[in-house]
Amino acid sequence: MSQSQVTVALAGNPNAGKTSLFNALTGARQHVGNYPGVTVDKKEGEARLDGEPINIVDLPGTYSLTAYSLEEVVARNYVIGQRPDVVVDVVDASNLERNLYLAVQLMELGVPLVIGLNMVDVAEQRGMKIDPDKLSELLGVPVVPTVARTGQGVQELLRAAVDLARQKPDWRPLDISYGADLDQAIAELAGILEGSTPRHGLISARWLALKCLEGDHEVLESMRQDQNLASRLEPVRQRVGEHLKSTLDDDPESVIADYRYGFLSAITRQALVLEREVRMDFSDKVDRVLTNRLIGPLFLLGVLYGVYQFVFWASKAPVAWLETFFGWLGGAVEATLPEGLLRSLIVSGVIDGVGGVLGFVPLIMFMFLAIAVMEDSGYMARMAYLMDRVLRVFGLHGNSVISLIVGGGISGGCAVPAVMATRTLKDPQARLATILVVPFMNCGAKLPVYSLLISAFFAHRQADVMFALTIISWTLALLAARLLRSSLLKGRQSPFVMELPPYRTPTLKGLLIHTWERTWEYVKRAGTILLAVSLVVWALMSFPGLSEQDEARFASLAAQAQGEEDQKEIANQKASAELGGTVAGRLGRALTVLTDPLGFDWRTNVALVGGLAAKEVIVSTMGTAYSLGQGAKKGADAEPLAKRLQDSPGWTPLSAFALLVFVMIYSPCIATLVTIRRETGTWRWPLFSMVHNTLIAYLMALLVYQGGRALGLG
Template structure:
């Protein structure tokens, strides 16, 4: 930014509290989305013009606490402590005030200046309840602003309150944790102060409290001072044994109880009231949930919603997708006027065919992303997780596995990398590992173009049905494999599932547009960078080494002879026959060149095996490239089948009419692409979350499993005459 930033304000809060909606309302288009260094946790920041100057606003990951149980919690905590923003706007769901204030208390215990944004107060009042925000501000000694972020009410007021917060230095809140913990907590605090251990970075009492809460990250910090670490550990162990013996509990549970007791004492002092005449009113979300999460009706409605999403996507998206395809066909025809040679081949067969083959599906993907965003922002996605937990437990998975699956592409369009990262929320190592290994079976955004292409080529007019069935196939495969793994190599007990169901709300137009554009831009950017680079590399592998003179010369001589005859032939019928002969010999020359190339040799080397699944050597090339990035499958197929000089046919039409292709091959390929090796980035993510051994297992097992099913599908299809 050219204008200097005068302050940094962080937005924090529980998931589904409206934090991101408030962030979008503040920053609009002036925001950037990326990942925190070294980890796949989304980082959002934007800029707002204020009377004092330009202010940086950082949207922290949604979290329920500041104890390092998950990567999101650790990221939020580290940002606050090490970046030390001028303040935090803590966005609270006013309909669940007590639970949301638990995070607020932890912010206050660090000492950072906190401004409370009481969001969704309209939903609270609709329940017949009211909050005295001035009373809450007085009791907690923090600014409190009433907001309805989705309609932009109170948004700027919350930012102004954070910018003008009266607290200029960090002042940690001290809560009593009872006669069992307070003495040892004080003793540990004094010891930290005495040794001046990290006191410039962390509040001493907060460090002692986190040590008592058995925060593994904080405990690792103390390993730098072995004597202090030993003393702290001894004190913590002594009080833990005392609590277990006398209270049958652990210090971390006592801390949580006293925090909630502190919150409860505040709320009882006239902060939260219920109107007597409306006390019995049934909550609208509960009424809706009685239908949408019903044991029988719920799953049926969910399947209808998914099928409806695909139907709308294909019904609306076909026209703009045709425009994009026509643009790249025009661009390719324009490039054909270049002189023949490597430069024209690179541009037409490599760049335009490769990148254009991927970008052609952008309209459909954007529409699909828009529908997914609506389901997420409305609160329905959480209901899907709740309903699927009943099924997941049968297959040895946890209800929390649903979220990684959905993020990975359980509703097509996701990405397995953040899906794998989302598995960090699972406490059981066994359930986490089963989730890591099966999440890549989902229909990620990179696989969607492959399925759309094959559906258009072999199932015209049935794209929605194909996408629906392939999505169900991904879920079914994941569950079956999870059951197999949990019954063999990763046996272990199941853990209970608890999940918050946020209230239903109508998403805002600006929020949906921004979320859709963020996802769509990531796809487009990948096509313009990673896919472009890989497309050029694969084009080179398909072009070199060049065809030997002994093989090429006779074909080129034949083409030259036909072109000479064509130039002097006056009869139109004969000219047409000569033109067809030239095209046939040109096609033969390109096929010989491709077969002789490095990629062609690789594809032919494994063709005797892959032929069992119906894959020829051209398809093999694309599948090998797909291990790097699944988007490359489409671009490589486009390059491999860009053999004809006739640019009037669409990509799907060329595939449908290509030799060796039929419905059985298409079904087999869809199954294989759905299930085979995760892309390279996902493999690295699995290695980080588990180990390189499990990452290698994922590549080998998934590919073997996918190939076995693809062979079965192809052989059965051929016997049925497909």
């Protein structure tokens, strides 16, 4: 990248078409990263103007430049710290006043600004025509009309931005009047700041003064580093605050906002050359139906069910292909390499591990496609609107519902995309609570365990038991959320206040880009850690091997064996003994101290330990532990195992039910834990999730088993 390459930062309100513009500018030449220390996506890309590369940075969508939300802090710090050559503010022309509120704040900061007056087509449909030249003249910055979805005006906008950047203009903060009282206070504060050490860099003293009066946490914090400075600023702040309170019964913050909006209304009134009343626009008509008291919830249920069906239907074939492929690969390696540790490492460790990562990919891809459709169409916000009242009781947010369903709320989802889907939640506490309760849902990997145990012990009441499990998982998830929100995740509720964007038809390009970048992120980030952890679990279940004595014993047994059946039986017994001797096996035996009261034997314990890697492993491990060989792998052929469990003396319907409950609740699989780590930015939450869920699982299974026995059921 050459020194002189121009950097253009895109700012704008959510739903103003910023992402469309970014996509139109950069096409496929974009990548997603992270701002240091936070989980806000940083999207960068490259545009071309006359063959020359232009660096484009997509800032998070914000309504303002205060320091309240993470997105706003990130956007502001980028503009101040990195000083892009020019900022393009994407403004929704059909919603001009509110969108320009951000533009005014960028102008107050003084950054070289170009306004992309986007969605002029929508504005015209809604009866508004804006004169871009007039608007430019009034604001004092270039204004270029665009329709980013179709690409109209995008090159002109880029040219205007690059032209401005090439002039290398100084930062010229906009001075608007906030009324006599505040103007005077700002001048006074700015005077003090200007006299102080110039360590606030190139930021204007006036802007800092304004932020002081607005009570901006970040700016105040940095001022307080300097005791001397703070002691001179504070009295002015207090004085003007008290003065406004007594004269206007208001605070500086809201007076400043009022003046900003006043400034803007005057401008928009002049720039609006045509405005006719449109009786009721399309979006409001759709809303009449989709948020109707009766139709709304039914439609929502239909959408959720449809999404769920679509995702699992569409990913079924690709998941099967991947499974077949990895099965074939494992088989091929098995056939080429001699039996031994290396073969086991490659087949059970690496191939199964990578298979475990990639096996999720189609599921995640279609899930993100479905989420992108809901987001881009505007329905996601309606979902939050409809569900908020119900979920709020449990300390969750309207948008939590999507994650709970994807996680297996109807049964058969997956917690990995569910945890990733919580990104649409703006309330950080509610988001964390959602992440932590999603694993209670009945994901697809738990189903083989359910079907094994249900067919063995509840053959006549399959549907009833499945339904009971679904009810239990929802009840527990909601109660756990409530509990978390009133203990660990206490604290203030973030405002719900949310825009309901107009309904739009999503563009194919936008959907594909969204889906691709999120899917790729999963593969890249989860993949490496997941593989490493799979190897650890493999090692736990492989070492140490049988002692020489036992090897010799099985060898002699095999030599004596008559016929194929006996041979197979001995091989299976050997596998069982091998597993029993490993770290995991010993752990399983040691754990019986704890699990006896739940009715689990050591074999079940080993399977549960293996289930940490992936819940699918439970059935196959039980198969090995019960000396059935790998025949029961992946639940493909669980019948002999079900038969064997029925015949085992330790097993009763009650202990089976306790195990069902335990499997439903206990520690999320590694893929989920890694995803939680990724989404929360710390290992604290996945660790918490592991311990917390296992503890609840233990208590619930204990309750079921001991309670059942007390009632004479076992």
